[in-house]
Amino acid sequence: MVRARPEAGRDVSVVRMEDVAKLAGVSMKSVSNVIHNYAHVSVGMRTRVQQAIDELGYRPNVLGRRLVTGRTGMLTLAFSDVSLPYFSELARVVSSEAGRRGYRLLLEQTDGTLEGERAVVSSSESGLVDGVIFQPSIMSTIEIAQHRQDDPLVLLGEGAAPLSVDHVMIDNTGAAEDATSHLISSGRRRIGFVGQEDIKQSATSSQRLIGYQQALERAGIRVDSSLLMASHAISSQDAAVAVSRALDRGVKFDGLVCRDDLAAIGALRALQERGLSVPGDVAVIGWDNIAMAACTYPSLSTVAPDTKQLAVVALDMLEERIAGYAGLGRHRLVDYALVLRESAP
Amino acid sequence: MVRARPEAGRDVSVVRMEDVAKLAGVSMKSVSNVIHNYAHVSVGMRTRVQQAIDELGYRPNVLGRRLVTGRTGMLTLAFSDVSLPYFSELARVVSSEAGRRGYRLLLEQTDGTLEGERAVVSSSESGLVDGVIFQPSIMSTIEIAQHRQDDPLVLLGEGAAPLSVDHVMIDNTGAAEDATSHLISSGRRRIGFVGQEDIKQSATSSQRLIGYQQALERAGIRVDSSLLMASHAISSQDAAVAVSRALDRGVKFDGLVCRDDLAAIGALRALQERGLSVPGDVAVIGWDNIAMAACTYPSLSTVAPDTKQLAVVALDMLEERIAGYAGLGRHRLVDYALVLRESAP
DNA sequence: GTGAAAGCGCTAACAA
DNA sequence: TTGTTAGCGCTTTCAC
Numbered sequence: 105m106v107r108a109r110p111e112a113g114r115d116v117s118v119v120r121m122e123d124v125a126k127l128a129g130v131s132m133k134s135v136s137n138v139i140h141n142y143a144h145v146s147v148g149m150r151t152r153v154q155q156a157i158d159e160l161g162y163r164p165n166v167l168g169r170r171l172v173t174g175r176t177g178m179l180t181l182a183f184s185d186v187s188l189p190y191f192s193e194l195a196r197v198v199s200s201e202a203g204r205r206g207y208r209l210l211l212e213q214t215d216g217t218l219e220g221e222r223a224v225v226s227s228s229e230s231g232l233v234d235g236v237i238f239q240p241s242i243m244s245t246i247e248i249a250q251h252r253q254d255d256p257l258v259l260l261g262e263g264a265a266p267l268s269v270d271h272v273m274i275d276n277t278g279a280a281e282d283a284t285s286h287l288i289s290s291g292r293r294r295i296g297f298v299g300q301e302d303i304k305q306s307a308t309s310s311q312r313l314i315g316y317q318q319a320l321e322r323a324g325i326r327v328d329s330s331l332l333m334a335s336h337a338i339s340s341q342d343a344a345v346a347v348s349r350a351l352d353r354g355v356k357f358d359g360l361v362c363r364d365d366l367a368a369i370g371a372l373r374a375l376q377e378r379g380l381s382v383p384g385d386v387a388v389i390g391w392d393n394i395a396m397a398a399c400t401y402p403s404l405s406t407v408a409p410d411t412k413q414l415a416v417v418a419l420d421m422l423e424e425r426i427a428g429y430a431g432l433g434r435h436r437l438v439d440y441a442l443v444l445r446e447s448a449p
Numbered sequence: 450m451v452r453a454r455p456e457a458g459r460d461v462s463v464v465r466m467e468d469v470a471k472l473a474g475v476s477m478k479s480v481s482n483v484i485h486n487y488a489h490v491s492v493g494m495r496t497r498v499q500q501a502i503d504e505l506g507y508r509p510n511v512l513g514r515r516l517v518t519g520r521t522g523m524l525t526l527a528f529s530d531v532s533l534p535y536f537s538e539l540a541r542v543v544s545s546e547a548g549r550r551g552y553r554l555l556l557e558q559t560d561g562t563l564e565g566e567r568a569v570v571s572s573s574e575s576g577l578v579d580g581v582i583f584q585p586s587i588m589s590t591i592e593i594a595q596h597r598q599d600d601p602l603v604l605l606g607e608g609a610a611p612l613s614v615d616h617v618m619i620d621n622t623g624a625a626e627d628a629t630s631h632l633i634s635s636g637r638r639r640i641g642f643v644g645q646e647d648i649k650q651s652a653t654s655s656q657r658l659i660g661y662q663q664a665l666e667r668a669g670i671r672v673d674s675s676l677l678m679a680s681h682a683i684s685s686q687d688a689a690v691a692v693s694r695a696l697d698r699g700v701k702f703d704g705l706v707c708r709d710d711l712a713a714i715g716a717l718r719a720l721q722e723r724g725l726s727v728p729g730d731v732a733v734i735g736w737d738n739i740a741m742a743a744c745t746y747p748s749l750s751t752v753a754p755d756t757k758q759l760a761v762v763a764l765d766m767l768e769e770r771i772a773g774y775a776g777l778g779r780h781r782l783v784d785y786a787l788v789l790r791e792s793a794p
Numbered sequence: 795g796t797g798a799a800a801g802c803g804c805t806a807a808c809a810a
Numbered sequence: 811t812t813g814t815t816a817g818c819g820c821t822t823t824c825a826c
Contacts, residue, residue, distance in 0.1 A: 118575075120803060131813045136805065144811060163598070165576040167521070168803030171512045172818045178555070185541060187740065192537030196530060199558055210523070211556045213544055230463075231510040231819085232553075253508070340744035366744075373746040395532065396741060399685035399711075401718040465819060476797040481821065489795060513819030517802045576803085 119162045128156035139164055176234055179207045179422065182224040183239040183260075184216035188338070189394035190364065191239075194260075194411055198237065201415040205423065207234070216241040226251040235422045240264055241306060256425035258418045262308040269433040270421040274409045274440040276308065280315025281322075282442055283389045283407050284361050288323045290448065292359030292387055294331065295320065296350070299343045299367025302334035309363055312391070316361050330355050335367060343370030351378055358386055359448070365390035365397045368404050372447070387448035402446030410439040464507045473501035484509060521579055524552045524767065527569040528584040528605075529561035533683070534739035535709065536584075539605075539756055543582065546760040550768065552579070561586040571596040580767045585609055586651065601770035603763045607653040614778040615766045619754045619785040621653065625660025626667075627787055628734045628752050629706050633668045635793065637704030637732055639676065640665065641695070644688045644712025647679035654708055657736070661706050675700050680712060688715030696723055703731055704793070710735035710742045713749050717792070732793035747791030755784040 125132045130153060137145045138153040156162070170176050181198050183191050199209045210233055214220030221243040224236065235256035240248065240263040248259070249266035258270045265271040287295050297316050300309035313332075320327050330353075333346040343366065350357075351374065362368035368390030375386055382388050382402050390397055393408030417436055470477045475498060482490045483498040501507070515521050526543050528536050544554045555578055559565030566588040569581065580601035585593065585608040593604070594611035603615045610616035632640050642661050645654035658677075665672050675698075678691040688711065695702075696719065707713035713735030720731055727733055727747050735742055738753030762781055 118803095122803085132804080133806085133813060134811090137812080140805095146811065149812080163573055163575040165803055166574045167512065167516045167519075167576045168818090169805070170818090171516050171803080171820090172805045174512075174818075176512070186531065186544065187534075187538045187541040189532075189534065189537070192534070192540075193532045195537075195556065196532040196558065199531065199556055203558075209556050211540065211544055211554050213541065213548075228508055229511045230508040231512045340741070344744065369741070369744055373744055376746045396534075396685070396714070399689065399714055399718055400745075401721045463819095467819080477820080478797060478822080479795085482796085485821090491795065494795080510819055513802090514821070515802090516804090516819080517821045519802075 118165075119160045121162070121164065124153065124156045124160055124162045127160060128153045170231075174231075176232065177207055178210050178233045180210045180212050180224070180233045180236040180238075182212035182214060182221075182236060184214050184220075184241045186211060186213060189366070189396060190392040193394060194239075194415075197411045198415045198418070201412075201419055205419060207419075214241065218242060222247075222251055225257070226253055227255075230255070234426050237418050237422060242304070256422055258422045258425070260414065260418060262306075262311050264307065265433070265435065267433050270418075270425065271433060271435045272414055272418045272421070272438060273436075274414075275437050276311035277315040277318070279391075279407045279409075279440050279442075280312040280361065281319040282315075283391070284316045284319035285323070286405075286442060286444070287359040287361065287387050287389060287448060288319060288325070290387060293325060294328070294357040295325075295359035295361060296331035296333055296355070296357040297361050297363070298333045298347060298371050299335045299338070299363030300332070301338070302336055312361075312363055331357055335363075335370075338364065338366060340366045340370035340373070343367035344374040345370075347371045347374035348377070351375075360386060360388045362388065362390045365392045365394045365404060365406055367391075368406070368447070369396065369400055372400060372402075372404075382447050383449060389448045393443055397443075398445065400447075405442070405444045405446075405448035408441045408443045410441070413438040463510075464505045466507070466509065469498065469501045469505055469507045472505060473498045515576075519576075521577065522552055523555055523578045525555045525557050525569070525578045525581040525583075527557035527559060527566075527581060529559050529565075529586045531556060531558060534711070534741060535737040538739060539584075539760070542756045543760045543763070546757070546764055550764060559586065563587060567592075567596060570602070571598055572600070575600070579771050582763050582767060587649070601767055603767045603770070605759065605763060607651075607656050609652065610778070610780065612778050612780075615763075615770065616778060616780045617759055617763045617766070617783060618781075619759075620782050621656035622660040622663070624736075624752045624754075624785050624787075625657040625706065626664040627660075628736070629661045629664035630668070631750075631787060631789075632704040632706065632732055632734060632793060633664060633670070635732060638670060639673070639702045640670075640704035640706060641676035641678055641700070641702040642706050642708070643678045643692060643716050644680045644683070644708030645677070646683070647681055657706075657708055676702055680708075680715075683709065683711060685711045685715035685718070688712035689719040690715075692716045692719035693722070696720075705731060705733045707733065707735045710737045710739045710749060710751055712736075713751070713792070714741065714745055717745060717747075717749075727792050728794060734793045738788055742788075743790065745792075750787070750789045750791075750793035753786045753788045755786070758783040 121132050121135050124135045186192050202209050237258050239260040245264035245266050259265050262276050333350050335342040335346045360371050390404045390406035393406045397404035397406050466477050466480050469480045531537050547554050582603050584605040590609035590611050604610050607621050678695050680687040680691045705716050735749045735751035738751045742749035742751045
């Protein structure tokens with residue numbers, strides 16, 4: 105009744121649907137009906153089958169089901185690095201929301217490498233997942249459009265986004281302008297920008313820098329490139345180094361717009377090491393509203409993207425693609441808020 | 450040649466191995482041989498097949514392959530919440546190490562609920578993943594042992610661990626003793642403990658508290674329960690509240706051992722709000738060595754588990770189970786180090 | 795070295 | 811309401 109499956113060295117007895125059917129003295133169809141709670145099943149059948157299932161400890165093998173339905177119930181979530189707080193918090197939200205819709209999440213890290221990003225966009229296998237949510241770091245629009253398979257795909261973030269592909273982000277330029285304007289309206293006049301990449305600037309940093317510049321210009325403040333404190337990598341340490349160096353060079357500023365909360369935390373540290381007070385001497389504003397932003401001392405004012413909405417919109421679009429929608433790429437903005445805490449009240 | 454597959458509303462043409470075989474004028478076996486780089490394939494065959502693959506843009510469907518091999522190449526990594534820094538950093542390490550071994554990682558969050566943890570241990574479906582790595586938060590040893598399916602399973606962390614199941618952790622009691630002893634040897638005498646759960650204490654907190662107590666007793670210091678600052682949840686905010694309350698009550702201390710780095714960061718904030726200096730007035734030591742621990746001001750001394758080793762050992766054991774090993778549970782300790790930074794030099 | 799064919803475990807169209 | 815059966819796309823003996 106129960107077959108031994110000699111598989112990769114294991115020799116595990118596996119109960120199959122047929123075994124259940126035999127034990128219950130019914131057909132596989134009836135077992136399937138019971139498992140899927142098909143409406144038109146007699147009570148006697150249902151109990152008899154359930155009994156056999158329980159007795160054998162039968163668990164349906166998803167692979168068989170998937171092969172025939174063609175659906176896997178899995179989604180890939182891909183970005184550079186889960187250990188970055190913004191991504192881990194995003195993963196939590198997307199995973200929860202995907203779970204509510206009956207999907208499980210496959211995590212894929214690209215390490216921000218071109219190779220890793222290419223692997224996400226053009227997998228050499230098919231059928232693994234029903235769709236992909238991907239926040240590219242360095243891949244170009246053209247490359248994404250070229251390498252793309254026909255697997256349903258939704259892009260996140262400020263990076264490349266071909267017209268043909270769905271895309272969700274917040275208005276980065278606008279938000280950066282808001283953040284900078286907030287500092288200006290609280291009386292700051294020498295406002296620096298911290299944490300953009302020093303070598304090859306990401307689209308994220310570019311857009312935020314543009315908003316920063318626009319706010320300054322609108323307020324009639326001259327943009328001073330000595331106030332741009334580039335960082336070697338996206339990390340608090342590197343941002344701290346950048347701010348320290350600026351201080352060493354004698355650069356004066358009374359406000360800092362940071363590319364993200366990690367950079368802001370690095371800036372906080374660099375300022376405090378010099379005995380500068382935040383926000384007394386320098387107001388600091390971050391980006392992402394990671395959990396830690398509320399717990400630093402002083403706590404961080406920050407741009408808070410609505411990640412819940414981001415996840416919902418992205419999953420909505422992905423599900424439409426999975427269901428067969430084949431129109432042009434939709435490009436949607438989701439909300440953000442300026443969360444004001446101690447570092448820039 | 451290429452079939453249209455009417456699937457869930459989609460109508461996507463899918464290239465199958467048979468299509469490639471037909472176009473190349475060979476059998477499916479030959480196509481399969483080429484795909485798997487089977488050694489004994491003539492050059493002519495190889496190029497002819499490869500040409501057909503390229504021409505059709507054929508990508509093998511993993512579901513078909515998996516159904517016959519019985520292996521999915523996927524592992525589940527399960528714990529309460531990816532957005533907690535320790536878990537997200539662990540996920541990064543495990544994901545990388547799993548990737549090196551040819552596995553992809555399915556992320557499962559339990560939210561620390563019994564329901565979520567039960568779902569991990571006793572899935573109603575089989576065949577989804579080849580194995581499970583799971584860090585339980587609240588499930589009891591007995592329940593894990595009972596609910597366990599025969600899917601390969603490795604447990605992480607200080608929680609429940611039945612004898613029958615593989616398990617990896619660091620020596621929590623020892624590490625807590627080391628951390629506490631470090632504070633004692635730097636002259637601290639009134640040392641508090643911060644961040645254990647206030648309602649139902651986790652195994653993690655218990656073990657760390659035991660080590661803390663042992664170190665004090667060994668040094669001939671009386672354990673003072675007013676120095677135990679329980680926290681409502683595992684978060685910086687709650688730890689900050691706990692420390693603030695203790696300060697309000699007039700509790701005096703010159704050192705704090707924290708359940709984890711989040712608690713330590715909360716403690717830092719609570720102390721700084723009162724104008725207390727760290728480590729001048731109070732030395733603080735955390736646990737986990739999350740990335741942020743190096744960037745706080747002052748930076749955090751902390752217990753650093755060797756998560757790389759943890760991942761390697763866990764995956765080694767899991768792969769042995771997957772390969773068929775069916776012996777008793779192995780319980781292994783991995784290394785940790787005391788990383789000394791500014792908060793407790 | 796290559797081809798033919800029998801499944802892997804399940805679903806669903808069609809019959810009864 | 812339940813049973814029969816033909817695949818889903820691939821791997822893998824076993825012949826040739």
